[in-house]
Amino acid sequence: MTSRPFNFSAGPAALPEEVLTQVAQEMLDWHGSGMSVMEMSHRGREFISIAEAAEADLRDLLQVPANFRILFMQGGGLGENAIVPMNLSQRNGSGKVDVVVTGSWSKKSAQEAQRYADVHIAATNAPEGQRHIPVAAEWQLRPDAAYVHVCSNETIDGLEFHELPDLKALGSDAPLVIDCSSHQLSRPIDWSRVGLAFGGAQKNIGPAGLTLVYVRDDLLGHALPICPSAFDYKTVAEAQSMYNTPPTFGIYVAGLVFKWLQRFGYAGKTGLAAIEQRNIDKAQLLYAALDGSNLFENRVAANCRSRMNVPFYLRDERLNDAFLAGARERGLLQLKGHKSVGGMRASIYNAMPLEGVQALTAYLRDFEAQHG
Numbered sequence: 001m002t003s004r005p006f007n008f009s010a011g012p013a014a015l016p017e018e019v020l021t022q023v024a025q026e027m028l029d030w031h032g033s034g035m036s037v038m039e040m041s042h043r044g045r046e047f048i049s050i051a052e053a054a055e056a057d058l059r060d061l062l063q064v065p066a067n068f069r070i071l072f073m074q075g076g077g078l079g080e081n082a083i084v085p086m087n088l089s090q091r092n093g094s095g096k097v098d099v100v101v102t103g104s105w106s107k108k109s110a111q112e113a114q115r116y117a118d119v120h121i122a123a124t125n126a127p128e129g130q131r132h133i134p135v136a137a138e139w140q141l142r143p144d145a146a147y148v149h150v151c152s153n154e155t156i157d158g159l160e161f162h163e164l165p166d167l168k169a170l171g172s173d174a175p176l177v178i179d180c181s182s183h184q185l186s187r188p189i190d191w192s193r194v195g196l197a198f199g200g201a202q203k204n205i206g207p208a209g210l211t212l213v214y215v216r217d218d219l220l221g222h223a224l225p226i227c228p229s230a231f232d233y234k235t236v237a238e239a240q241s242m243y244n245t246p247p248t249f250g251i252y253v254a255g256l257v258f259k260w261l262q263r264f265g266y267a268g269k270t271g272l273a274a275i276e277q278r279n280i281d282k283a284q285l286l287y288a289a290l291d292g293s294n295l296f297e298n299r300v301a302a303n304c305r306s307r308m309n310v311p312f313y314l315r316d317e318r319l320n321d322a323f324l325a326g327a328r329e330r331g332l333l334q335l336k337g338h339k340s341v342g343g344m345r346a347s348i349y350n351a352m353p354l355e356g357v358q359a360l361t362a363y364l365r366d367f368e369a370q371h372g
């Protein structure tokens with residue numbers, strides 16, 4: 001193994017080095033086929049075997065129930081912000097969409113859905129700063145909403161649902177839609193509480209350009225007439241994600257990441273349980289360092305801090321540039337916060353080893369000793 005820097009990018013983000021090495025080895029000739037995966041027909045037997053294995057492994061890792069379809073699509077998270085309402089908002093003829101706004105991404109989802117549906121903000125943590133998730137029992141859900149949207153991990157604001165809301169217990173029959181872009185595959189999903197989940201691949205799964213959609217069977221077949229055929233979930237599901245050319249290279253890399261995760265061991269566990277445990281340990285280490293500091297702070301309520309995206313601020317913002325320059329010198333990359341919120345952000349997705357977070361916390365201590 002080479003010693004590459006630790007990359008804290010929010011996405012596109014670091015991938016497991018083992019996977020990148022294998023991709024490089026197979027680049028010119030995949031398994032004796034004489035072709036790169038990029039050069040194969042998506043309908044040929046080689047690629048079909050790659051796509052089938054990727055889907056089966058993902059289903060196995062996330063324990064996706066048989067009545068959910070897994071779709072490999074294009075369009076990203078922002079594409080899904082339109083594709084979901086185009087597919088679901090007339091599910092029950094109401095055209096009504098309830099959205100819980102907990103940060104930048106759910107706000108964007110609400111705005112986009114407004115182009116296709118009657119949108120109601122069922123709860124919001126604005127304007128006092130996006131630092132907590134409103135208690136589900138207090139959400140103002142409409143009885144005839146076609147679905148309820150939440151962003152289960154707010155990548156910019158650093159808030160995560162550690163338990164998905166149980167809409168049935170709240171008296172709602174609507175399916176829950178989750179934008180799980182930035183924490184999918186970092187922890188299990190309670191499918192009994194979800195109707196549809198979507199996320200771009202470029203954080204925990206693979207290269208940008210692949211979008212994963214997990215959709216319950218009964219939610220297929222309700223698309224608006226204006227919905228492009230290539231984005232009609234029923235059409236895509238019936239064609240096994242091959243209605244149009246899927247992002248083949250992304251599916252291939254994702255498949256290797258799934259195999260890596262199946263082999264992954266940590267703290268006596270394997271697979272998703274192991275990666276979840278390592279994610280918990282990494283997050284605890286980093287939040288403890290921030291909470292124990294007089295120079296750095298994270299401002300998110302303790303019960304909804306994200307395990308994946310940890311925004312933090314220097315109490316003296318004049319030190320921001322020095323902090324980033326010193327980080328780069330130590331091989332700690334892409335720590336600058338999103339431009340809309342400023343400060344810093346460490347994204348510590350599945351591929352970030354514990355050593356990466358240890359290197360970051362050591363740097364936080366050293367920097368504070370020098371400048372605090």
Ligand code: PMP
Pocket residue numbers: 011075076077078079105151153154155156179180181182200
């Ligand atoms: N939702 C969330 C939670 C995200 O983190 C992102 C991207 N950072 C998006 C949506 C937008 O995804 P894309 O850029 O793939 O359209």
